[in-house]
Amino acid sequence: GNSVTQMEGPVTLSEEAFLTINCTYTATGYPSLFWYVQYPGEGLQLLLKATKADDKGSNKGFEATYRKETTSFHLEKGSVQVSDSAVYFCARKPTGNQFYFGTGTSLTVIP
Amino acid sequence: SQTIHQWPATLVQPVGSPLSLECTVEGTSNPNLYWYRQAAGRGLQLLFYSVGIGQISSEVPQNLSASRPQDRQFILSSKKLLLSDSGFYLCAWTGQGRLGELFFGEGSRLTVL
Numbered sequence: 579g580n581s582v583t584q585m586e587g588p589v590t591l592s593e594e595a596f597l598t599i600n601c602t603y604t605a606t607g608y609p610s611l612f613w614y615v616q617y618p619g620e621g622l623q624l625l626l627k628a629t630k631a632d633d634k635g636s637n638k639g640f641e642a643t644y645r646k647e648t649t650s651f652h653l654e655k656g657s658v659q660v661s662d663s664a665v666y667f668c669a670r671k672p673t674g675n676q677f678y679f680g681t682g683t684s685l686t687v688i689p
Numbered sequence: 690s691q692t693i694h695q696w697p698a699t700l701v702q703p704v705g706s707p708l709s710l711e712c713t714v715e716g717t718s719n720p721n722l723y724w725y726r727q728a729a730g731r732g733l734q735l736l737f738y739s740v741g742i743g744q745i746s747s748e749v750p751q752n753l754s755a756s757r758p759q760d761r762q763f764i765l766s767s768k769k770l771l772l773s774d775s776g777f778y779l780c781a782w783t784g785q786g787r788l789g790e791l792f793f794g795e796g797s798r799l800t801v802l
Contacts, residue, residue: 612791614791621779621795621796622733623793624790624791624792627790669733669791675738675746676735676738676748677735677781677783679725679732679734680732682733
């Protein structure tokens, strides 16, 4: 299959807390993996990506490592800010043209 | 630079009425084009994608259809809307040769009453 499973939310954290949002994917072939972010009232935008095993994508303090052995691509940030409040989507692109997204995880960071 | 636009931004339609959502991409040629629906609690569902004019692939059988009459134009349609068609519809594109990054439009909020 082509499923992406990500941690259910909503997640509420205090500012400067550590963030982990889990994402696992169905292991068929060697997909590219992505995290997209949707800020309130906006469309989706790419946060980071990794195209092969052991690659680490990073952007704006967020990181995710492509783990083939555990078929995971967990999103982490060491110290979240209020401005990180958004919905985060894990996505998978197998070989081909389709992109498949998880259900999204809502994050709220409180001061 | 490349841009993507979709319209209308919001739409309220009665059950049984037709639908037409339009998406256009500027600043690139021969993009792959996508329609997604975002429903509460279900994330993004891929509805259709197109790799060229007149080429449409459907991911989920349903009440909707898509067409690509021009290289940079992608249209989502329905002849008769259902209540379950309500949602947030997103158009997206990716270019040939890129490492798979999707660029999304602003979205169209459809409410079927």
